[in-house]
Amino acid sequence: TQLLEQSPQFLSIQEGENLTVYCNSSSVFSSLQWYRQEPGEGPVLLVTVVTGGEVKKLKRLTFQFGDARKDSSLHITAAQPGDTGLYLCAGGGRGSTLGRLYFGRGTQLTVWP
């Protein structure tokens, strides 16, 4: 059972385009994290959002946590080939599972020059 659904699964775009990746769930999370993973490497944390409605910007990346803390989005402006990678969202557990991360399947992004 996948707690977090990510869409789209694959995304192939040209350099300079904008894109949005979605992460949805019916469960409430204590936090929502976004990671990027490159081939042969482990995931690297990009951002953590903890407050419903929170928006964080990291250069060309904008992250939003839904008001109900069930969903999130990642928007990239003017994508570059260096943005290519697998983007994973992960929800933080609550109560007895506090501290556990539940990962989505990921969105494979390819940005062509």
Added chain:
Amino acid sequence: EAGVAQSPRYKIIEKRQSVAFWCNPISGHATLYWYQQILGQGPKLLIQFQNNGVVDDSQLPKDRFSAERLKGVDSTLKIQPAKLEDSAVYLCASSFRGRLTDTQYFGPGTRLTVL
């Protein structure tokens, strides 16, 4: 600062054989995690250690998987006997204290292929 180290990077075995993976976390990190990442899926937590004690092993298939973290530093994950469905990347991660806002730092993983 050195990152999380894992070895081996690749392992190919036949089903029913045994295999062990090693992880050295970032110095000073009390919390250590083992994840399984099957191709096309996100990482799934197998076990979490706080120092040398197990915090969460609810998703560890205990009939064939075992893990230990002696002295609260290095850790090993063992599979005995391996099944075809165990083919995956095994990721080790560590964090300072395992709190909600602590960053988990991942190692490069060990890619296991079971034939």
